[in-house]
Amino acid sequence: MNLKDLNERVSAARKETEARGETFYPGPSRVHLAAFPPKERWDDWVELDSRAWPRREERRYALVPTTCFNCESACGLLAYVDKASMRVQKFEGNPEHPGSRGRNCAKGPATINQVTDPDRILYPLKRAGKRGEGRWVRVGWDEVLDDLAGRIRKALQEGRNNEVMYHVGRPGEDGFTERVLAAWGVDGHNSHTNICSSSSRAGYQFWMGLDRPSPDHANARVILLISSHLESGHYFNPHAQRVIEGKAAGAKLIVFDTRLSHTATHADHWLSPYPGSEPAILLAVANYLISRKLYDRDFVRRWWNWEEYMAVEHPELETSFEVFEEVLGGLYASYTLEYAAKESGVDAGVIEEVARLVASAGKRFSSHNWRSAAAGNSGGWQVARTLFLLNALTGAVATEGGVFPNAWNKFVPKPIYSPPHPPKWNELTWPREYPLAMNELSFLLPHFLKDGRGKVDTYFTRVYNPVWTNPDGFNWIDVLRDESLIGCYAALTPTWNETAYFADYVLPMGHASERHDIHSYETHDAQWLGFRQPVLRALRERAGEKITDTREVNPGEVWEENEFWLELTWRIDPDGSLGVRRFAESQKNPGERLSVDEYYTHIFENSVPGLPERAAREGLSPFEFMRRYGAFEISRKVGAVYEQEVPAEELDDERVDRFGRVYTRAAKPATTNVVPFPTPDADSEGRRLVGVRVDELTLRGFPTPSGRLEFYSKTLADWGWHEYAVPAYIKSHVHPDKLNPDQTVLISTFRVPVQIHTRSANAKWLDEIAHTNPLWVHPSHARRLKVETGDLVRVETETGYFVVRAWVTEGIRPGVVACSHHMGRWKLNDGEGQRQLMATVSLDRKGSEWSLKRERGAAPYESEDADTSRIWWADVGVHQNLTFPVHPDPVSGMHCWHQAVRVRKAEPADRYGDIHVDTEKSREVYRAWLQFTRPADTHSPDGTRRPYWLLRPLKPSREVYRLPAEQEPVGSD
Numbered sequence: 001m002n003l004k005d006l007n008e009r010v011s012a013a014r015k016e017t018e019a020r021g022e023t024f025y026p027g028p029s030r031v032h033l034a035a036f037p038p039k040e041r042w043d044d045w046v047e048l049d050s051r052a053w054p055r056r057e058e059r060r061y062a063l064v065p066t067t068c069f070n071c072e073s074a075c076g077l078l079a080y081v082d083k084a085s086m087r088v089q090k091f092e093g094n095p096e097h098p099g100s101r102g103r104n105c106a107k108g109p110a111t112i113n114q115v116t117d118p119d120r121i122l123y124p125l126k127r128a129g130k131r132g133e134g135r136w137v138r139v140g141w142d143e144v145l146d147d148l149a150g151r152i153r154k155a156l157q158e159g160r161n162n163e164v165m166y167h168v169g170r171p172g173e174d175g176f177t178e179r180v181l182a183a184w185g186v187d188g189h190n191s192h193t194n195i196c197s198s199s200s201r202a203g204y205q206f207w208m209g210l211d212r213p214s215p216d217h218a219n220a221r222v223i224l225l226i227s228s229h230l231e232s233g234h235y236f237n238p239h240a241q242r243v244i245e246g247k248a249a250g251a252k253l254i255v256f257d258t259r260l261s262h263t264a265t266h267a268d269h270w271l272s273p274y275p276g277s278e279p280a281i282l283l284a285v286a287n288y289l290i291s292r293k294l295y296d297r298d299f300v301r302r303w304w305n306w307e308e309y310m311a312v313e314h315p316e317l318e319t320s321f322e323v324f325e326e327v328l329g330g331l332y333a334s335y336t337l338e339y340a341a342k343e344s345g346v347d348a349g350v351i352e353e354v355a356r357l358v359a360s361a362g363k364r365f366s367s368h369n370w371r372s373a374a375a376g377n378s379g380g381w382q383v384a385r386t387l388f389l390l391n392a393l394t395g396a397v398a399t400e401g402g403v404f405p406n407a408w409n410k411f412v413p414k415p416i417y418s419p420p421h422p423p424k425w426n427e428l429t430w431p432r433e434y435p436l437a438m439n440e441l442s443f444l445l446p447h448f449l450k451d452g453r454g455k456v457d458t459y460f461t462r463v464y465n466p467v468w469t470n471p472d473g474f475n476w477i478d479v480l481r482d483e484s485l486i487g488c489y490a491a492l493t494p495t496w497n498e499t500a501y502f503a504d505y506v507l508p509m510g511h512a513s514e515r516h517d518i519h520s521y522e523t524h525d526a527q528w529l530g531f532r533q534p535v536l537r538a539l540r541e542r543a544g545e546k547i548t549d550t551r552e553v554n555p556g557e558v559w560e561e562n563e564f565w566l567e568l569t570w571r572i573d574p575d576g577s578l579g580v581r582r583f584a585e586s587q588k589n590p591g592e593r594l595s596v597d598e599y600y601t602h603i604f605e606n607s608v609p610g611l612p613e614r615a616a617r618e619g620l621s622p623f624e625f626m627r628r629y630g631a632f633e634i635s636r637k638v639g640a641v642y643e644q645e646v647p648a649e650e651l652d653d654e655r656v657d658r659f660g661r662v663y664t665r666a667a668k669p670a671t672t673n674v675v676p677f678p679t680p681d682a683d684s685e686g687r688r689l690v691g692v693r694v695d696e697l698t699l700r701g702f703p704t705p706s707g708r709l710e711f712y713s714k715t716l717a718d719w720g721w722h723e724y725a726v727p728a729y730i731k732s733h734v735h736p737d738k739l740n741p742d743q744t745v746l747i748s749t750f751r752v753p754v755q756i757h758t759r760s761a762n763a764k765w766l767d768e769i770a771h772t773n774p775l776w777v778h779p780s781h782a783r784r785l786k787v788e789t790g791d792l793v794r795v796e797t798e799t800g801y802f803v804v805r806a807w808v809t810e811g812i813r814p815g816v817v818a819c820s821h822h823m824g825r826w827k828l829n830d831g832e833g834q835r836q837l838m839a840t841v842s843l844d845r846k847g848s849e850w851s852l853k854r855e856r857g858a859a860p861y862e863s864e865d866a867d868t869s870r871i872w873w874a875d876v877g878v879h880q881n882l883t884f885p886v887h888p889d890p891v892s893g894m895h896c897w898h899q900a901v902r903v904r905k906a907e908p909a910d911r912y913g914d915i916h917v918d919t920e921k922s923r924e925v926y927r928a929w930l931q932f933t934r935p936a937d938t939h940s941p942d943g944t945r946r947p948y949w950l951l952r953p954l955k956p957s958r959e960v961y962r963l964p965a966e967q968e969p970v971g972s973d
């Protein structure tokens with residue numbers, strides 16, 4: 001069928017459907033037969049039972065929305081609940097979701113595998129032997145809650161607040177748990193972000209005061225991705241569909257990726273640079289634009305903090321824009337196309353072509369970097385900073401087809417309670433050596449504990465598996481086994497993982513259709529709120545039942561974190577004397593514990609602009625509306641917030657400083673429907689920063705110290721990193737200058753499209769598609785190594801080695817190797833772990849030397865799911881991360897993932913999956929990288945631990961930002 005016929009059919013179907021008074025969704029196939037079920041029919045949707053074929057047996061479903069939890073994109077799902085059995089039959093896309101618009105990747109529908117997984121954890125378990133021994137007993141939730149609450153209460157009463165730590169990987173929620181920790185008064189939030197995205201966040205934060213980009217790919221003329229967004233990047237499916245829309249409308253796609261990703265295969269220009277050289281290319285493009293005056297001069301004049309730069313760095317020169325332009329040209333003149341070609345190995349002509357394309361995009365230039373090169377390299381935060389430089393030059397900032405700061409394209413509603421900032425600073429997570437780190441130095445925790453910097457009394461992990469996901473996993477095992485360092489460890493998880501084996505409690509939490517959360521992400525130029533919910537609870541409530549506890553509808557005794565945290569908070573402070581209980585108390589029924597229904601009802605009724613009115617139009621309460629549709633679009637086309645004029649009522653006794661910052665005495669407006677504009681600063685007389693003066697107008701500006709886009713980061717300059725205060729190229733730790741001749745670079749960061757770090761091991765459809773991670777080697781490199789596809793190779797890192805199979809492919813830059821981090825899952829004992837994707841291994845330790853040996857791979861097994869007897873794969877990949885030491889970037893705090901390795905043919909005694917590591921060597925590497933830092937003790941310009949304006953999850957109170965008066969040794973509280 002050609003496009004014209006298809007469009008005619010779609011338009012006829014639209015007319016027919018709308019004539020029936022129903023909403024028409026064209027659906028991803030653009031054919032009405034495959035269209036989404038109209039929302040008017042979600043109560044009773046009829047489909048033929050495919051298993052009954054050739055009989056035509058009808059099945060009746062109630063369709064209940066929820067949100068996928070298999071990556072950070074939070075796409076909408078529709079659960080098809082069989083009305084006869086009240087079981088979820090399948091998951092498809094929710095067309096009412098503004099971000100994903102009914103579309104999902106393979107991992108969304110695979111949620112059903114996770115729900116029905118025969119190996120899932122259904123009951124709370126308590127360790128019966130030593131940690132890691134594999135002996136467990138089933139316990140009741142009451143016992144668990146009383147034990148944990150008692151420990152935490154004692155810690156709070158004894159002032160050991162910093163010994164309570166919550167370590168989260170994928171939060172998938174709006175800050176609920178951060179507020180729980182604030183209610184307890186602990187600075188106990190720890191995250192995975194410094195092994196994930198903090199490098200890129202730093203690059204964006206130093207520019208615009210907000211740490212994520214929100215590209216408008218669909219309307220771009222040119223799209224530049226330093227990532228693999230069409231298969232796995234950040235906000236992957238929502239962005240991927242918009243990248244394709246942009247391409248369909250004629251946009252050119254440029255992809256930087258050393259590896260031929262699926263995304264690269266769709267590029268008009270695929271550049272395969274030497275790892276870490278990306279900023280050199282980007283600065284050459286910038287130089288091309290600057291030297292030819294192909295940039296948006298008026299935008300740069302109005303919105304860059306060039307006046308501050310000139311005043312601080314060039315006081316000898318006249319402060320005029322024209323003089324600044326001359327200085328700017330000089331700054332980047334050395335970044336010629338030839339220089340970039342030499343650094344990257346990409347042909348100068350190709351770079352020039354890319355530069356021409358960028359210049360041709362005007363304000364419709366969208367770009368994105370998240371993990372990828374930023375996550376791989378020391379100084380990787382400059383990848384994002386130099387990439388955004390191109391947007392800042394072209395003026396493609398919050399324009400149609402440009403890049404928005406994330407906060408303007410997401411919405412975080414005010415919750416029912418906002419506990420005060422905790423009056424504590426936890427140096428185990430925010431050590432003084434890293435005052436500018438974007439996130440917690442989470443991956444250094446084992447080293448800090450071994451150094452005696454502190455200990456953890458009660459440790460929670462949630463959606464996190466540091467033994468497997470982090471570098472240096474054996475050091476994690478060391479500290480997890482040591483009860484003097486970690487007193488009690490509770491793993492909150494729906495599935496087994498390599499860290500949970502060493503827990504005291506394994507606590508089963510729900511999958512995407514078994515829990516409540518709200519979230520909003522920057523998928524495009526709009527603001528929306530999504531609602532994840534236990535679908536059977538929603539359905540039974542729709543039928544008039546009263547459900548007060550999600551365990552009533554979940555399998556076994558699987559719970560959800562919202563109710564768990566509320567109940568735990570309630571029990572920590574049973575009489576309210578600690579001042580904690582009030583944050584878990586019902587407002588409607590004082591004296592009773594807050595319910596999740598009341599929690600979300602309050603938010604939806606009071607804090608989401610437009611939702612009450614929209615719900616009322618359908619005769620629903622806001623809570624019922626969200627239960628029924630799972631998402632709400634708050635606004636569309638938010639536009640350039642920085643250009644908004646500050647209204648007169650927000651200006652009172654205003655003062656304008658020499659760089660155009662406008663300060664006011666007017667109070668902040670109380671309304672919640674304005675885009676958040678954090679004020680990073682106040683003047684000496686207590687006025688707050690409200691905007692910037694631009695061409696005689698007072699405009700909102702950016703939430704940076706200068707109120708403008710910070711080409712020049714005075715923060716970086718003031719805190720000891722003067723040489724990097726403007727976008728620059730930092731040679732990576734794997735730059736050729738730093739490698740020995742027999743070393744090469746291992747790219748270890750890439751995802752496979754159908755797996756998730758930890759939680760997809762129990763998704764049989766996904767496991768069948770992808771279950772191994774061979775080493776990508778270019779044919780020319782393979783010839784030198786004398787290996788062919790399938791041969792075993794030994795990859796030696798600084799601290800050990802792993803043995804993996806080679807995959808000889810032209811899809812990798814010659815001389816560089818790559819291995820996906822998604823594979824190599826393992827289990828120690830029968831009864832633990834996922835049998836579909838975990839090898840059974842043995843661990844051995846001699847002094848500081850550890851080895852992991854694979855005893856057997858995956859194999860078919862009998863279970864209530866007949867498919868488990870059909871498992872045909874044994875190979876589940878190799879756990880390479882165990883062999884990586886920590887590489888904390890001294891500025892961003894990000895672990896720099898790329899490894900300098902030696903690759904050679906395996907030795908005769910080597911077996912597939914062998915791992916060998918010396919943890920003492922890992923300690924040495926940690927100590928070496930610590931020397932690169934510029935600690936707050938010696939570099940803070942104002943006696944504080946960290947610039948207050950920088951974002952920080954769970955920000956503590958302002959007083960504790962101050963360094964202790966007497967210089968205590970680094971590491972004390």
Ligand code: SF4
Pocket residue numbers: 068069070071072073074075100103104105106107108109235236237238
């Ligand atoms: S991109 Fe895929 S895994 Fe991620 S939320 Fe969407 S459907 Fe789920």
